[in-house]
Amino acid sequence: MTEEPNKRANKPFLFLGFFFIIWWLIPNSIKFFTKSTFQEFQAPVWEISSRVEDIVNYWGHIKDSKQTLIEKGKKVSRINSDIEIQKIRADELNNEINRLKKIQDSLLNLNKIINLDPKIQFEPEIARVSVRKMSSWWQSFTIRKGNDHLIEKGNGVLYKGGILGRVSTVNNKSASVELLTNPNFRIVAKFSNDSRPVTYQGNGIGLGGKLQGIVSDVPHDIIPKSGIPLKLISSSLGGNFPNGIPIGKVYKLETEENGLFKKGKVVLDSKINEILEITVLKTKRND
Amino acid sequence: MIKKDIINAAILLIIYFILTCLITLINSSLSTIGVYFYLPGLFFLSATLFFDTTKSFIICLVTGLFLDTALETPFGFHTIILPLFQVIGNKWLKYSGNKNIYRHAFFQFLSNILISILLLLSIIIFYDKIQISISKFSLDVILSALIFLPVCLWFQSLLTNIFFEYSKSKKN
Numbered sequence: 001m002t003e004e005p006n007k008r009a010n011k012p013f014l015f016l017g018f019f020f021i022i023w024w025l026i027p028n029s030i031k032f033f034t035k036s037t038f039q040e041f042q043a044p045v046w047e048i049s050s051r052v053e054d055i056v057n058y059w060g061h062i063k064d065s066k067q068t069l070i071e072k073g074k075k076v077s078r079i080n081s082d083i084e085i086q087k088i089r090a091d092e093l094n095n096e097i098n099r100l101k102k103i104q105d106s107l108l109n110l111n112k113i114i115n116l117d118p119k120i121q122f123e124p125e126i127a128r129v130s131v132r133k134m135s136s137w138w139q140s141f142t143i144r145k146g147n148d149h150l151i152e153k154g155n156g157v158l159y160k161g162g163i164l165g166r167v168s169t170v171n172n173k174s175a176s177v178e179l180l181t182n183p184n185f186r187i188v189a190k191f192s193n194d195s196r197p198v199t200y201q202g203n204g205i206g207l208g209g210k211l212q213g214i215v216s217d218v219p220h221d222i223i224p225k226s227g228i229p230l231k232l233i234s235s236s237l238g239g240n241f242p243n244g245i246p247i248g249k250v251y252k253l254e255t256e257e258n259g260l261f262k263k264g265k266v267v268l269d270s271k272i273n274e275i276l277e278i279t280v281l282k283t284k285r286n287d
Numbered sequence: 288m289i290k291k292d293i294i295n296a297a298i299l300l301i302i303y304f305i306l307t308c309l310i311t312l313i314n315s316s317l318s319t320i321g322v323y324f325y326l327p328g329l330f331f332l333s334a335t336l337f338f339d340t341t342k343s344f345i346i347c348l349v350t351g352l353f354l355d356t357a358l359e360t361p362f363g364f365h366t367i368i369l370p371l372f373q374v375i376g377n378k379w380l381k382y383s384g385n386k387n388i389y390r391h392a393f394f395q396f397l398s399n400i401l402i403s404i405l406l407l408l409s410i411i412i413f414y415d416k417i418q419i420s421i422s423k424f425s426l427d428v429i430l431s432a433l434i435f436l437p438v439c440l441w442f443q444s445l446l447t448n449i450f451f452e453y454s455k456s457k458k459n
C-alpha cells in the first residue's frame with residue numbers, strides 16, 4: 001500500500017534523472033544552436049538598453065548648467081586649435097603617406113616574386129558596447145554590430161588604450177567579445193624595444209575588478225628596472241593584431257618552473273571596465 | 288483552464304526574463320567598481336508555488352537556458368541546476384507545509400549560496416580552461432547574499448500580486 005505513494009513521490013526525481021541523461025546525450029551542435037538562438041533572442045534587449053542609455057546621456061547633457069557649457073566650450077576651442085595645427089601638417093603627412101604607399105607597393109611586388117603569403121591587412125569597424133559581462137568566471141562585452149557589418153569570429157578588438165580581446169561569437173546584429181583577461185585568450189606578444197616573441201595569456205579578474213594577465217616564455221636577459229615597468233605590446237606573428245599595439249605593463253618577472261624562461265604578471269588598464277566604444281579589426285587580404 | 292495556465296506560465300517566464308535582463312544590466316553598470324551580483328536562486332521557487340510540477344519544470348528549464356546565455360556560465364549549468372532545485376523546492380514545500388513568505392525567501396537564499404558553490408566547483412572540476420579568482424568570486428557571493436533577501440521578498444510580493452487571483456481560483 002505504501003509503495004504507490006513512494007513511487008509517485010520519486011517520479012519528479014526519476015524525470016530529472018532522465019532529463020540529465022537526455023541533456024548529456026544531446027549532440028553539441030544542437031546545444032550550440034540553442035545557445036545561438038537564445039543569444040539572438042537577447043540581443044535586441046541589450047541593444048535597446050544601450051540606446052536608451054545613450055538617449056539618457058544626451059538628455060542629461062542638454063540640461064547642463066551654463067558653467068558646464070562654458071567649460072565644454074573651452075575644451076572644444078582647445079581641440080579646434082589642435083585641429084588647425086594638424087591641418088598645417090597635412091601636406092607633410094600626405095607626402096609621407098605617398099612615400100609609404102610606394103614602399104608598400106614595392107614590398108607587395110617582392111612578395112609576389114618570392115611567393116610569400118600576402119600580409120594580413122586590417123579594416124577598422126567602430127562599434128558601441130551594449131553590455132559588459134565581467135563575472136569572475138568569464139569576461140566579455142556584447143557589441144552592437146555583427147554579421148550585418150561583416151564581423152567574423154576571431155577578429156581582433158581594440159580600445160583607445162590598446163588590445164581589448166577578440167570576437168568570440170557573432171550574431172546577426174550583435175557580437176560577443178571575449179576579453180584579454182580570459183585564459184583562452186593567448187597571443188604572441190613582445191616587449192617594446194625587444195623583437196623576441198613572448199606569450200601573453202589572460203589570468204581572470206581579481207578583487208575590485210583588477211584585470212590580470214600573465215606573460216611567459218620571456219628570455220632571461222629581459223629585466224624590468226625598479227619603478228619602470230616593461231611595456232608589453234602585440235606582435236604581428238599572432239595574425240589577429242597589427243604590430244606594436246599596447247597590451248599592459250609588467251613590473252616583475254620570475255623564473256619559470258622549467259628554468260628556461262621567465263614569467264610575470266601583466267597589469268592591464270583598469271579603464272577596460274568603463275569602455276563604451278571599441279574597434280573591431282576585420283581582416284582584409286591583399287592578393 | 289489549461290489555456291489560462293499556459294498564459295500565466297508564459298507571463299511568469301517573461302517576468303523571469305525581464306528580471307534576468309535587469310540584473311545583467313545592473314552588473315554591466317557595476318563592472319566599473321568590480322562588483323557582480325549572481326542571483327539564480329530567485330528563479331525556481333515562485334514557479335513551484337504557482338504551477339504544477341511539469342509546468343514549473345519547463346519554466347525552470349527555459350529560464351536556465353536563458354541564464355546560461357545571459358551570464359556566460361558553462362552552457363547547461365543552470366539548465367540542470369534550476370530544474371533540480373525546483374524539484375527539491377517542490378518536495379520541501381509539500382512536506383514541510385511552509386506557507387511563510389520569509390521561510391520561502393530564506394530557502395531561496397540558502398539555495399542561491401549553494402548554487403554559487405556548485406558553480407565554483409563545476410568550473411574548477413570540469414572547465415579547467417576557465418580561470419576563476421576565488422577571492423573575487425567569494426566577495427561577489429557575499430555581496431549577492433546581502434542584496435538577495437530584500438530583492439527576493441520584493442520579487443515574491445510582486446509575483447503574489449500578479450498571480451493572486453490565479454492562485455486563488457486554482458485553490459477553489
